[in-house]
Amino acid sequence: MRFINSSYEGLKDHQATQLLFLFSLCLLSSINIIEATVQHLKWEIKYEYRSPDCFKKLSITVNGLSPGPTITATQGDTLIIQVTNSLITENTAIHWHGIRQRGTPWSDGTQGITQCPILPGETFTYQFVVDRAGTYMYHAHYEMQRSAGLHGLIRVLVPEGTVEPFSYDEERSIIVNDWWHKSAIEQSTGLLSLNFSWVGEPQSLLINGRGRYNCSLAGTTDVCDMTNTECLPFVLTMVPGKTYRLRIASLASLSALNLEIEGHDMTIVEADGHYVDPVIVKNLNIYSGETYSIIVKADQDPLRNYWIGLNVISRKPGTPTGTSILNYHPNNPLKVPPTLPPTGPLWNDTLYRFNQSKLIKSHPDHIEPPPPTSNRVIILLNTQNKVNGYIRWSINNVSLNLPTTPYLIAIKENLRHVFSKKPALETYKYKTYDIHSVLKNPNTTLGNSIHRLKFNSTVDLILQNANALSPNISETHPWHLHGHDFWVLGYGLGKFDPQINPKNYNLVDPIQKNTVPLHPYGWTALRFQADNPGVWSFHCHLEAHFFIGMGVVLEEGVERLGKLPKSIMGCGQSKSLVRT
């Protein structure tokens, strides 16, 4: 048992107890020579001026970095992360995306659902176990704050001695995202305006926090400087002949992205922490909230460098290709490749993306088969609507409006008047609904009802896409489930038929994931086990979509939880719990 930074000052009682419990476990385990580590991290979250694409604007940094520091841990480790909010007037909350938080639902970091926001000047301690190897991420989970740059990667390694179903010489990590010059607050204000003001396509695509904006397009020259070393391209150096594992995470706010490495095939071997039956692709479609590991071999002409190209797909691109350099050692890292960067697949080739999604299945040696049937089927129609003239996204005709008191506190502490006790709608009128047409009456309502699930029941979630407010537009929505992985039972184009489509579910080797695309005019069928006491969000991972209502909330087994930590409280009706 080794400890990294053994300072536990400031830990709350319940956390100390939990830690003690863990210690005991570790002591017991050490007999079996299992190494369990407690990592204690101290993070400061603040605004700083950065020029990731040569354009200077405020970014949110973690200990000075955006993207923040990569967390590297080993399966079974406990992470204790003391987050100090130095954002001056803005609150924050950080979600550990892909970590299931089994037994620690209050550490999920979803403002309005599992915790009150962390106030400026305050320190909140997240503590949880990373119980499964794989590639994960963290990011702000508070309105549109993620798009200001508060995000990073989590690598959970397999325990020593465990063999993974693929081999490589070295590994590298890549975060991809889209970037705007308008602040998250400016973007949010536009979305909340009656005269809806859309920020438009991103100015840049970033690879590991580096992009390149054409400064001649910026009006004032003092905020854009193409000689700034902050916007030199990211360079991925490989030694000819070696094999690399690339861990890739998309933290995009809006864009579905395609990553291509010029002249190099990619073998997909991991998706959201699960081993994939290896698939070779020319380029990878990656949706916001997804992670993949790919294997790439440095087997091309070693005398030159190659482009890594990042392109927008599924929306008409208004952003230049994001580029990095694949550098063959010992060439000059910044030696420009003699070619043009990959431009990716056609942006509107839905079938291409649909087919790649269907390729991803569980590795034959690592299949955890899904329960053959489910106890409950929830069908979720995705539509764009209007509420009192404001544009909103809705699920089954209700646009989610988070209460000011987090659901977890409200349910556990029996606080009244926090959210509607009427259950959320479980389906829509699929027999008569035309998913290919613009709604004749787009008006709908806000709501905060949730789905309460029987503990340990098996639940199917069917996502159904439809037409948006404009004719012939159906967007791609990457849906992310907190607290669980789901099995991806099937993808379809058109309208899901509950009588027919389940017959073709893949119950043999479906991949497990936590984020999955819903393709234009298509459907996606998922199954999961409601076996993790807590309150969990299931939502579109696009910042601008979840921000204006595109999500649902699931609850299971909250009655099984012990005392909630006081640190998650302080907002809304939880003030009624103050004794004076």
Add this chain to the structure above:
Amino acid sequence: MRFINSSYEGLKDHQATQLLFLFSLCLLSSINIIEATVQHLKWEIKYEYRSPDCFKKLSITVNGLSPGPTITATQGDTLIIQVTNSLITENTAIHWHGIRQRGTPWSDGTQGITQCPILPGETFTYQFVVDRAGTYMYHAHYEMQRSAGLHGLIRVLVPEGTVEPFSYDEERSIIVNDWWHKSAIEQSTGLLSLNFSWVGEPQSLLINGRGRYNCSLAGTTDVCDMTNTECLPFVLTMVPGKTYRLRIASLASLSALNLEIEGHDMTIVEADGHYVDPVIVKNLNIYSGETYSIIVKADQDPLRNYWIGLNVISRKPGTPTGTSILNYHPNNPLKVPPTLPPTGPLWNDTLYRFNQSKLIKSHPDHIEPPPPTSNRVIILLNTQNKVNGYIRWSINNVSLNLPTTPYLIAIKENLRHVFSKKPALETYKYKTYDIHSVLKNPNTTLGNSIHRLKFNSTVDLILQNANALSPNISETHPWHLHGHDFWVLGYGLGKFDPQINPKNYNLVDPIQKNTVPLHPYGWTALRFQADNPGVWSFHCHLEAHFFIGMGVVLEEGVERLGKLPKSIMGCGQSKSLVRT
């Protein structure tokens, strides 16, 4: 007794009790035909795009307005203001500047001192009595948020039948402030950076929220539009021959300002809610946080309009004159005067400003004489320093750093570890200190100690100015006291001598104020009665100065207060009061 909006839903118990008490008082009073009103206001605070000087940026609005709505009440009225924070990710708190909050210290709205900040989505109810007629203001009191435009005027009228010591036909209100195109968050981030980044002089000066930026200086044309009607000048229309009371408030973030009405003398009759022995001036120096009423007679050539000019003083101006039009009815309101706008006094004529400050004395019929002696003298040296390389402002060599738990809660609830129990320093080494030189060692420390005052004692506060970090620079600091008015016993240039200067205090007819300038290299002597149970800030009213430490905190009689409202809690150590 009349009621405006009698809906009391959502009022907390203690407020209901207070209200009931007030009702009883009113009922009793009604026998004496005194009219006491309860005004119930509902405010929504949000970001909206505005172009006050033709340049489009986010402003913070109150019910859609920046400046916010003017509150008009009558002396003795109770205001119940339900503030809903719709700022998305930012907290807020609103201070009712000049209202002493006798018996309601938790409604003072000073984040970190009297309340936790109001979280997005939450509604906080301020309730207080406006117990003295006069001109006051309200504004955000949370880091530098005020400079985003959250401010407005409070007019408290004398009770019917009361005669004021001046007469006029009509009255008008004027708010003056300075305006930047960078957001409050961008400005704050610059101030908190190790490589201190100063936002520079304001882009515009606004009169009633209207200025005029030269859009040709803006790089991108789409954010600046000189044809936008939002940036048409404010027009003050007068009927020839009539006499006007102008209520003027400065909500400037940084600039000392001078207001001049071309060709019209001004008679100063009220300052910070107190009647002034009438003084005639050509133009008015007004410091951030001050209010004045002036009498202006429309006695000039009625065939033309006149300029109202607003100019920066005491700092080398980098901002054009702010202009409004004094329109003589029935001329065209926008008819441009045939002259040039007033340029005000020389910006660096300290003596001019010093002498005008000394002119302001109490009206002979309204003198409330100060206690002839004081129980305690606190001398406050104002210096600019460095703390670990960061530029800060300090008082007696300590730079104020507000705790995350408000002092009022910490003291009343006996919370430990919130702030240092060591008393704040009461003086500096004035015998040897050279106020005219740059400090040889500018390094100092952060602190959160306070001055605890004996209830009902008389306290002198002596402000002493000094040289800043650059040679030959001593700035003007407008100091504002919460919860009280003070008597202005004297102003001096040079170093205050506690043996000599008090002999020349004005104990006969000093004006009472809540905000007062401290002139370059000068001193200002104040006296007040510590008769208002609560915790009160005394600070420089410049946003950028208070934000980096320029203030002190005073406490008196907290033990006399009843239960604190739960609504002010939720942050920092007040979470320890949550029972679960």
